[in-house]
Amino acid sequence: MAIPKGTIAVEEAVVNPNDLDFLADVASMYAPGATSPAPGTGDSAHHALAQKLADIHDERLRKMNAEGVEYMLLSVTAPGCQGVVDPVRAQALATKSNDWLASEVGRNPARFGGLAALSMHSGAEAAAELRRAVKELGMFGALLNNYQCTGADGRGKTFFDTPEYHVFWETVQQLGVPVYMHPSYPTRGDLASPESQYGPRKHLLGAAVQFHLDLSFHLYALISSGIFDRYPRVQVVAGHLGEGIPFNLWRANHWYNKPVKREARPSVEDYGYYFKHNISVTTSGFYSTQGLKFCVNEIGVDRCIFSIDYPYDKIEEAQDWWKTVDLPEKEKVAVARENAIRLFKLPLEI
Template sequence: MKIIALEEHMLPRDVMQSAGVDLGDRAGKRAAELDDLGAARLAVMDDAGVDIQVLSALSYFVQGLEPEGSISVHRELNDRMAHTVVTYPDRFRAFAALPMTDTSAAVDELTRCVDELGFLGAMIHGQTSNIFLDHPSVRPILAAAVRLDVPIYLHPAPAPAVVQEAYFSGLAPEVEACLSTSGWGWHAECGMHVLRMVAAGVFEELPDLKIIVGHMGEGLPFHLDRIESMLSPVITGQSLTVAETLRRNLYLTTSGYNSDAPLLCALAAFGVDRVLFSIDYPFGNSKQATSYLASAPVSDVERQQIAHGNAESLLRIGAA
């Protein structure tokens, strides 16, 4: 079975060092795997049966840099991914990293990456300097994605300091770090981020905008009926309900989730056409993820859709 994995991270040590960025404990423990774009990564892919990784820079470390530093760092990250794709054309594709503190530069970089480097879209990590993607200042970036006909992968990122302090302080440092990120906080905020975009009318203005979220939908499938009954009645003047909008504009990946309940919930809420396979490399276990995919309680046709068919359709990935 062909397998395409969509949320597979990289972060070159030398680029981060030149930017003066500390990866912290969590990403720091994976620094060698994030840095490697060759033999070691390919060995993990081969062992797990992954045919193609769609690379993405773990760029929330630099997404909020001031424009004068951000533009060059993001260009270097994208050039590094592009070199990897050219070196291993059958094994890798890429999502662009964007300098979100300079809207015009972000539009230019997305356009360069898609038109010149052949990238499949972009990955944006949460809010930038307390600005979410529903803010009017960000609209040119989203409009560029529509014009280029590529998706935006919305990945979680650390919460603003005021949220961090209010919700997650007062705990043991390791517990606070996990609870505020991969243990809960990231997913709650990313799901809320998508709902802000719906409520603000982003998808009414840009009905062809395609957004991908990972982690089996960041809680949205589980809460969708409640969202529809509570939130839709208070959002007026839109042509679709919240659930209808999400089912039109949102795609989900399995990244980091390898069990029946969340998968079946995502399939029931959004349909198999909207669910794509991901691992969350190097934070997710590649062999575990592909083994679960092979045994998941879905039909063979659905398994093929999740494994590669939906990615090929959405991202226009040809045969490897």
């Protein structure tokens, strides 16, 4: 029986129930002060959030059917490989995670697809694993959880706008798949540092504030680095309506285009140009009709994609909101499903 056309959600988290160790470092940040064990600590496999992350084919699929979600792109939850400071362990986690996710997607490819997890300790190794994930495992791109944490104390941060990662971005362009840039919590080592701005302000951690502040810096760095000039077909996706950047684009362009900046900037074009040619944004965890309309007007409807952010947000809440969005029908269908199909080259009919 044909699956009814509905929404396509592209930032939907999962975890291998047999591989929860990488969550231990950030577990307490999910719910500061909570008495029950968070993912990665204690009896984590039985924690409610861990169970929702591990579930793909039962409650998740039932809710998709009940609420009109046609298809989900799945990715291993943050921090994933980006939170693992040991390069060998991070690479092993990427390989294991991708093999597991490809196997799960293979059980129901009509409803699910996968985004690869990658260790970014080495641009060359990341490129090789991405190629394997796409060519051999059938994945539709990759999801990176902000910067790569490094160093014995976890305080090192490696960003992906440097020449070391040109081989990675070149491979992304060759494969023709998007890279989803996703936020993550700081490591415990980072929070314990006297220099950490979040150490005494842990209430700022997470999706409300810290996520978009930290990831928007990385996105600005990527956009202005010249990577999109060198590899103009690379496509990057940013959730949560672009981590606040679309709302700052006018000012960012205004100052970036001043002569004193233009003379020394690494990129040929300004931030707005790349947002209209190389960046797409999703509605994951950001169910604001006014915000979505602003993004449609600012960067174009073709650059806006529906998403949920399950299980951190509810399928029902996202779908209830989506039913109220009063975009013109053609634009609404584009955001709901068609843009995702085109960008990720999903095996679905337009």
